[in-house]
Amino acid sequence: MLGRGFALCLCLAALLLCAAADRTAAQGEKRLEDRLQRQQAALEEKISRISRLGERLEKAQSAADRSRYRLQDLHQDISRLDHSLRAQRKARLRAEKRYRAAAVAAYKGQSYESLELLIQNALKSGDWQERLEVAGRFLLVLREGREILEAYERHERILGDMRRQLSRKRQEYRRLLAVREREVGELRRRERRLEAAIRGLEASREATRERLRELRREERLAREAAATGWDVGARRAELDLVEREKVVAKPAGNLPEEEYMRLYRRAAREYGFGEDWYVLAAVGRVESDHGRRMGPSAAGALGPMQFLPSTWLRAGVDGDGDGVANIMDPADAIPAAARYLRDAGAPEDWHAALYAYNRAGWYVREVLAVAEAYRLMFGDAGAGPYA
Structure with a gap:
C-alpha cells in the first residue's frame, strides 16, 4: 500500500509540474504576443510618421526645385541684360562718334576741334547775320545729336535699373533656396532616423515572432515527444551539430520537381539501382515532398532527404563536387540517401534498406506504395512492382 501511495504521489506531482509548465509556457506566449502587438503598433505609428514626413519632404523639395529653376531663369535674364547693356554702350559710343562727325560735316570742318575754332571765329565776327546762321546750324546739329545721345542714356538707365532689380531678386531667391535646402536637409535627416527606427522595430518584431515561433515549436515538439517517445534533448543535440557548424546546413535554393527527378535518376x-530510381524518388516524396518541407523535424532531421545531423556526419556526400557536403542541398542529400539505401541492402532487399532508413513498418509500406505509383505513372513495366 505504501508503494502504491508513493507512486500515486509521484504521478500527482508530475501532473502538477506539467500543469505548471503549461501555465508558464502559456504566460510566456501571452507576454510575447503582447510585446508583438506593442511592437506592431509602434511600427505602424512610425510608418505613419514617415509617410507624413515624406509628404512634407516632397513639398519642400518641390519648392526648393522651383526656387532653383527661378534662380537659373534670373541668371539667364541677368546675362541677357548684361549683353544688352554692353551693346547699348557700344551703340552710344558709335552715336557720339556720329554726332561729332555730323557736327564737323555741318560746318565742313576737318575735325571737331576745327568746328570749335570756326564757331569762335564766327562769334568774333562783326556780321550778326553770319553769327545767327552759324548758331542756328550748330544748334540744329547739337539738338538732333543730343536727343539721340539722351535716348541711349535713358535706355542704359532703364537697363541698369532692371539689372539691379533682378540682382536683388536673385539674392532673395538665393536666400530662400538656402532656407528651403536646409529644411529639405533636416527633413531628410529625420527621414533617415525614422527609417533606422523602423528597421530596428522590424528587427525586434521579427525577433519576437521568431521567439514566439520557437516557443510554440518547443511546445509542439514536447507534445510530439510525449506522444511518440522522441527525446527533446536528443533533438537539441542533433541541431547543436548544425549550430556548432559540425554539419553544413546552408539553404540551397528551391529546385523544380523535374530537377529532383533528374537527381534521383542519376544518384x-x-x-547501382538505376531502374529502381522510383524508390529513391518515393523516399524524397515521403520525407520532404521533394524539398517543400526541409525541417527540422521533431527528431531534428533536416534537408530534402531528412537526415539526422549525426547520421550525416558519417553518411553525407558531396554530390555536386563543390567541396562541401551540405545536408540541405538536393545535389548532396539525394546521392547520400542512395548510398545509404545501397549500404543497407538495396536493391536486393528494399524492405530492409527502407527500414534502416526509418525504423517504422508504416514508413516502409508508404514509400513502396509511392514508388509503385511513380512506376505506373511513368509506364515502366521493366521495374517493380513495389507494392
Whole structure:
C-alpha cells in the first residue's frame, strides 16, 4: 500500500509540474504576443510618421526645385541684360562718334576741334547775320545729336535699373533656396532616423515572432515527444551539430520537381539501382515532398532527404563536387540517401534498406506504395512492382 501511495504521489506531482509548465509556457506566449502587438503598433505609428514626413519632404523639395529653376531663369535674364547693356554702350559710343562727325560735316570742318575754332571765329565776327546762321546750324546739329545721345542714356538707365532689380531678386531667391535646402536637409535627416527606427522595430518584431515561433515549436515538439517517445534533448543535440557548424546546413535554393527527378535518376544509377530510381524518388516524396518541407523535424532531421545531423556526419556526400557536403542541398542529400539505401541492402532487399532508413513498418509500406505509383505513372513495366 505504501508503494502504491508513493507512486500515486509521484504521478500527482508530475501532473502538477506539467500543469505548471503549461501555465508558464502559456504566460510566456501571452507576454510575447503582447510585446508583438506593442511592437506592431509602434511600427505602424512610425510608418505613419514617415509617410507624413515624406509628404512634407516632397513639398519642400518641390519648392526648393522651383526656387532653383527661378534662380537659373534670373541668371539667364541677368546675362541677357548684361549683353544688352554692353551693346547699348557700344551703340552710344558709335552715336557720339556720329554726332561729332555730323557736327564737323555741318560746318565742313576737318575735325571737331576745327568746328570749335570756326564757331569762335564766327562769334568774333562783326556780321550778326553770319553769327545767327552759324548758331542756328550748330544748334540744329547739337539738338538732333543730343536727343539721340539722351535716348541711349535713358535706355542704359532703364537697363541698369532692371539689372539691379533682378540682382536683388536673385539674392532673395538665393536666400530662400538656402532656407528651403536646409529644411529639405533636416527633413531628410529625420527621414533617415525614422527609417533606422523602423528597421530596428522590424528587427525586434521579427525577433519576437521568431521567439514566439520557437516557443510554440518547443511546445509542439514536447507534445510530439510525449506522444511518440522522441527525446527533446536528443533533438537539441542533433541541431547543436548544425549550430556548432559540425554539419553544413546552408539553404540551397528551391529546385523544380523535374530537377529532383533528374537527381534521383542519376544518384540511383551511380549507386547501382538505376531502374529502381522510383524508390529513391518515393523516399524524397515521403520525407520532404521533394524539398517543400526541409525541417527540422521533431527528431531534428533536416534537408530534402531528412537526415539526422549525426547520421550525416558519417553518411553525407558531396554530390555536386563543390567541396562541401551540405545536408540541405538536393545535389548532396539525394546521392547520400542512395548510398545509404545501397549500404543497407538495396536493391536486393528494399524492405530492409527502407527500414534502416526509418525504423517504422508504416514508413516502409508508404514509400513502396509511392514508388509503385511513380512506376505506373511513368509506364515502366521493366521495374517493380513495389507494392
